[in-house]
Amino acid sequence: xxxxxxxxxxxxxxxxxxxxxxxxxxxxxxxxxxxxxxxxxxxxxxxxxxxxxxxxxxxxxxxxxxxxxxxxxxxxxxxxxxxxxxxxxxxxxxxxxxxxxxxxxxxxxxxxxxxxxxxxxxxxxxxxxxxxxxxxxxxxxxxxxxxxxxxxxxxxxxxxxxxxxxxxxxxxxxxxxxxxxxxxxxxxxxxxxxxxxxxxxxxxxxxxxxxxxxxxxxxxxxxxxxxxxxxxxxxxxxxxxxxxxxxxxxxxxxxxxxxxxxxxxxxxxxxxxxxxxxxxxxxxxxxxxxxxxx
Amino acid sequence: xxxxxxxxxxxxxxxxxxxxxxxxxxxxxxxxxxxxxxxxxxxxxxxxxxxxxxxxxxxxxxxxxxxxxxxxxxxxxxxxxxxxxxxxxxxxxxxxxxxxxxxxxxxxxxxxxxxxxxxxxxxxxxxxxxxxxxxxxxxxxxxxxxxxxxxxxxxxxxxxxxxxxxxxxxxxxxxxxxxxxxxxxxxxxxxxxxxxxxxxxxxxxxxxxxxxxxxxxxxxxxxxxxxxxxxxxxxxxxxxxxxxxxxxxxxxxxxxxxxxxxxxxxxxxxxxxxxxxxxxxxxxxxxxxxxxxxxxxxxxxxxxxxxxxxxxxx
Numbered sequence: 001x002x003x004x005x006x007x008x009x010x011x012x013x014x015x016x017x018x019x020x021x022x023x024x025x026x027x028x029x030x031x032x033x034x035x036x037x038x039x040x041x042x043x044x045x046x047x048x049x050x051x052x053x054x055x056x057x058x059x060x061x062x063x064x065x066x067x068x069x070x071x072x073x074x075x076x077x078x079x080x081x082x083x084x085x086x087x088x089x090x091x092x093x094x095x096x097x098x099x100x101x102x103x104x105x106x107x108x109x110x111x112x113x114x115x116x117x118x119x120x121x122x123x124x125x126x127x128x129x130x131x132x133x134x135x136x137x138x139x140x141x142x143x144x145x146x147x148x149x150x151x152x153x154x155x156x157x158x159x160x161x162x163x164x165x166x167x168x169x170x171x172x173x174x175x176x177x178x179x180x181x182x183x184x185x186x187x188x189x190x191x192x193x194x195x196x197x198x199x200x201x202x203x204x205x206x207x208x209x210x211x212x213x214x215x216x217x218x219x220x221x222x223x224x225x226x227x228x229x230x231x232x233x234x235x236x237x238x239x240x241x242x243x244x245x246x247x248x249x250x251x252x253x254x255x256x257x258x259x260x261x262x263x264x265x266x267x268x269x270x271x272x273x274x275x276x277x278x279x280x281x282x283x284x285x286x287x288x289x290x291x292x293x294x
Numbered sequence: 295x296x297x298x299x300x301x302x303x304x305x306x307x308x309x310x311x312x313x314x315x316x317x318x319x320x321x322x323x324x325x326x327x328x329x330x331x332x333x334x335x336x337x338x339x340x341x342x343x344x345x346x347x348x349x350x351x352x353x354x355x356x357x358x359x360x361x362x363x364x365x366x367x368x369x370x371x372x373x374x375x376x377x378x379x380x381x382x383x384x385x386x387x388x389x390x391x392x393x394x395x396x397x398x399x400x401x402x403x404x405x406x407x408x409x410x411x412x413x414x415x416x417x418x419x420x421x422x423x424x425x426x427x428x429x430x431x432x433x434x435x436x437x438x439x440x441x442x443x444x445x446x447x448x449x450x451x452x453x454x455x456x457x458x459x460x461x462x463x464x465x466x467x468x469x470x471x472x473x474x475x476x477x478x479x480x481x482x483x484x485x486x487x488x489x490x491x492x493x494x495x496x497x498x499x500x501x502x503x504x505x506x507x508x509x510x511x512x513x514x515x516x517x518x519x520x521x522x523x524x525x526x527x528x529x530x531x532x533x534x535x536x537x538x539x540x541x542x543x544x545x546x547x548x549x550x551x552x553x554x555x556x557x558x559x560x561x562x563x564x565x566x567x568x569x570x571x572x573x574x575x576x577x578x579x580x581x582x583x584x585x586x587x588x589x590x591x592x593x594x595x596x597x598x599x600x601x602x603x604x605x606x607x608x
Contacts, residue, residue, distance in 0.1 A: 180321075
């Protein structure tokens with residue numbers, strides 16, 4: 001029995017090690033390519049282990065590329081501002097929805113639900129932001145469209161308030177004379193920290209990884225985030241290899257070398273990989289709560 | 295006397311309530327404004343699909359086109375292609391994705407030991423955290439013609455290098471692998487949350503009765519997962535007309551030669567709008583997606599609410 005058990009556990013562990021390697025090894029290809037000397041890379045191709053180790057790609061990024069530094073700054077700024085505003089707006093919207101005193105509660109709930117069922121899609125959205133709000137080539141374009149708040153987060157947070165904040169606590173605070181805003185920030189907020197952290201991580205991850213808003217609304221290179229820079233490199237590579245570039249201003253010299261491209265991708269994911277282990281439980285919680293309905 | 299005493303108190307109560315309502319509603323103002331602008335105005339803008347759009351006149355000023363944009367869309371081969379691709383990829387993703395996720399969740403449940411379990415959960419979730427742009431760099435590292443890892447392997451074993459980015463026939467498989475790779479950790483954890491909720495005394499009773507692991511899975515775990523599986527599959531079917539824009543736009547590196555196998559409705563709407571400058575077909579495809587998507591979500595939800603009302607969205 002125990003021997004049989006141990007074999008079973010061994011096999012299971014082995015399978016999971018394989019799955020984990022499958023999940024993580026592709027990143028190793030990226031990392032190793034960014035750490036390989038350029039000439040070797042061109043000759044031998046991408047490999048899981050650098051046959052000739054070199055930090056030249058990173059030295060180049062540190063030294064000359066103010067574009068990368070700027071892109072990093074924009075990504076960090078947009079992520080911070082967007083996440084803080086998004087968390088605050090979600091929190092402020094979800095709390096009243098959980099309260100029986102809210103007038104027209106059913107209407108407001110439907111108002112949120114309907115955004116999860118139906119949407120205008122890209123064409124009207126794009127036209128509204130560019131033609132009515134003139135958002136093109138502004139920092140607003142990276143913060144506001146689509147990412148600030150969404151129905152799923154609101155519903156997730158509302159369910160949390162309904163199930164985890166005892167009504168008596170709110171009543172007691174109100175009898176003590178606290179106004180609604182004081183109740184919210186002094187009683188409810190401290191109890192909601194895990195939920196706020198979960199939603200904050202979900203929002204923050206989407207901001208950090210977002211490249212669509214740059215694709216739709218940004219043409220000014222000064223406003224390129226890290227993801228937008230990576231995205232532009234792909235377009236240019238494609239443009240060059242398609243042969244349309246002959247005789248145009250584009251040339252291979254304008255493109256970062258292969259190793260540098262991979263290095264940009266690596267520095268784009270490193271902050272996520274560094275933060276993630278510490279917040280893993282909040283991520284898992286968000287997935288579990290949001291998964292079925294999301 | 296009693297009347298006058300009652301009156302002010304009632305008034306005070308009323309005032310208290312209305313102040314409460316006012317405060318609660320005031321909290322929602324930023325969110326209401328945002329949802330109106332970000333979600334509701336574009337819904338109204340869907341009318342552009344019935345217009346002969348002219349940038350100078352805007353959506354409301356442009357003349358009507360009736361169903362002209364739709365007939366134009368369906369005259370071209372693109373319409374058939376993008377709808378077929380979107381639906382087929384979704385069907386394959388739903389079937390394979392759920393099989394993989396359920397298998398991993400069940401294996402995770404049978405695994406003993408807290409530390410290794412946590413390490414595995416942490417690692418398999420990593421691909422989900424990465425943007426599709428970066429994923430497309432990784433895929434390029436594997437599939438690049440001259441220096442990709444896969445071609446180097448093929449050549450090391452004496453084969454000839456394959457030009458992955460110019461041959462459409464490989465891409466249904468490649469995109470399915472990339473999709474499974476990036477999403478399996480996420481969906482496994484969703485299922486795992488349900489699996490650990492199954493009463494463990496059921497397993498004990500079964501093993502006393504002599505049921506082996508396979509029988510336990512068949513008679514306890516899978517029935518326990520039934521409602522979650524139905525819910526997740528139906529919800530995914532509700533999104534049948536949508537696709538992961540990043541996966542289909544970024545990962546094939548925008549290679550025009552692949553578009554017959556990689557263009558979905560979302561990719562087409564974007565390309566037609568920004569590259570072909572064809573607002574008519576783009577908005578027609580977008581409207582179809584929104585309306586069909588709406589019908590699918592409503593029907594899926596209707597069925598879910600019959601199966602298990604707690605899992606339904608409304």
